[in-house]
Amino acid sequence: MLFLNAVIETVIVILIVIGVFFTLLSAIGLIRLPDVYSRTHAAGKSATLGVMTIMVAAFLYFMSQGIVNAKILLAILFIFMTAPLSSLMVNRSAYRSGVPLSKNTIGDDLKERYED
Template sequence: MNAITIIELGIAIIILIGTIVGFFSVIGFLRLPDVYNRAHALSKSAALGVLFVLVGTFLFFLFIEGYFSIKLFLGIFFVFLTSPVSSHIICRTAYRSNVPLAEISVRDDLKEAIFVDKEINN
């Protein structure tokens, strides 16, 4: 059990955590009731999963191959930059095209706001 083995084991654990997070996000995608809740499970946990997997890959290249890959950090950066925009747009489009919230929903502040807006415009 030398140093390289220990480092490899740590990296494997980090990447495994990333995959498990991605797996949970798929479970959430299947179990949650409506489009808004699914957006949480899918895009967010996927972001954390991507973070772990790419950091693990970065550490692998740094310690095992001896190669500092800034490209992987750019990958994390762009995933974090684009995934919230897409989930925001999906939720907003869904709401604007009258996709109903799940029946278990307890609160909807936006309905009043949009409704009042339309009243004023008319």
């Protein structure tokens, strides 16, 4: 039993470290990337993964204490569904309102779709 608790705690710590890494990576991407499109991509993907792994760690912690919390599972599901979609919508809104692309952008795949 003691060995199993140590393994569960180790898994929880590893998940938290991974989540913090992805969240930090997202914050660095928001600061360093050149345009709104790259920034929302960084925030939408890596922040979602970071928050989800931290919430999985929280779920495992409560589960090891004998508490099954369905609210955490629902939060993980909703974040998984809504965060990437919201970053996509911010990107599309920025594009349709005329926010310029970065100078280093090679292709513009949406140009044909939204030409007047």
